[in-house]
Amino acid sequence: MLIFTSIILNKKRCVSVTKRVRIFFLSAALLLAIPIASVSAASKECDNDPSTSGCSQYLTPSSGSHWAYQTGSGRNGDYRINSTSYSSEELTWAVSLPSGTGSISVQAYLANASFTNRSASYYYMPSGHSTNYTLNSSFDQYNATNGFNYIGSMGGGNVLYYITVSAGGTTGANTGADAILLSW
């Protein structure tokens, strides 16, 4: 009788272990089935004088602008620079994005000793709007990290954005414009 009871108990334990193993493999399969794309980020880069699809550039004023085009350094070997004499002039990147983006992080590529503005102004306007929104009212280009620098964030939900940089009223320094990187 004792032997018979022991066999039944061992059989129950075996069934219990088998169930646990099944639950473990079922859970692992469910975890693997979760799409990885749901946690990955997307981004779009637009250089100065862009040739990339979905990127274009505007200079203000549209004619006679003093955003000088330079080569020899910068992202993709070029950049634009505006001297202190024309501090009210602006450079704008127009960037097309896919629909449905969330909050968008904006970074600017700044790696140039000639960019001496310690208080450059960055702002943005979604298409269809008539008001500029501030991304960063005082960004130190002179002491920026060599590479992409976080400028600010803007709300998603639009498919075309205008990102603008200007001297921000600074005098006695040069404002630079190179590539920008938008991430969401």
Ligand SMILES: [Ca+2]
């Ligand atoms: Ca460039």
